[in-house]
Amino acid sequence: MEPPKEPLLDIFLDDPSLAAQLRKSVELLANNAPDPAMGEILKQVLHGEKSLRDVVAATDFSEMFRPYAESAVTDAAHMTDDEKETMAKQGRLQIDAEYEAQVQATSSRPASVPEDSDVYFRNRGSIMESGW
Numbered sequence: 001m002e003p004p005k006e007p008l009l010d011i012f013l014d015d016p017s018l019a020a021q022l023r024k025s026v027e028l029l030a031n032n033a034p035d036p037a038m039g040e041i042l043k044q045v046l047h048g049e050k051s052l053r054d055v056v057a058a059t060d061f062s063e064m065f066r067p068y069a070e071s072a073v074t075d076a077a078h079m080t081d082d083e084k085e086t087m088a089k090q091g092r093l094q095i096d097a098e099y100e101a102q103v104q105a106t107s108s109r110p111a112s113v114p115e116d117s118d119v120y121f122r123n124r125g126s127i128m129e130s131g132w
Contacts, residue, residue: 008045008052016105017098026052029068038064 007019008026026042033039041059044050055061076084 006048017095017102020098021095034067035064 007013007016008022009019012019012022023046026046030039030042030046033042041050041055041064045052045055079087
């Protein structure tokens with residue numbers, strides 16, 4: 001069965017790119033969880049059987065997540081500044097690519113669909129320009 005593609009958190013309804021990043025992160029955690037119980041819970045979230053908010057509220061999620069956080073901190077402590085910058089650059093490129101894909105998807109929608117006002121205001125330009 002194909003997992004649902006809607007955002008895992010409703011705060012991302014208007015930002016499909018961030019919603020995709022969260023989904024990818026949860027997929028990565030689910031597939032590589034050191035705790036099998038955590039992996040199963042996250043897979044249920046991905047399949048729409050549980051809400052991410054409910055899981056965080058109803059479980060000792062912070063304790064389940066602790067090994068990931070400790071590992072990330074340890075890994076980062078052993079990285080050089082150049083490695084950190086390279087990793088940050090890769091992350092920015094991935095996020096930019098997600099946003100570009102979203103722009104392409106929305107720019108190819110039929111003309112009968114009204115333009116989202118957020119897109120209008122994001123692309124409006126400076127308030128100091130004469131077009132205002």
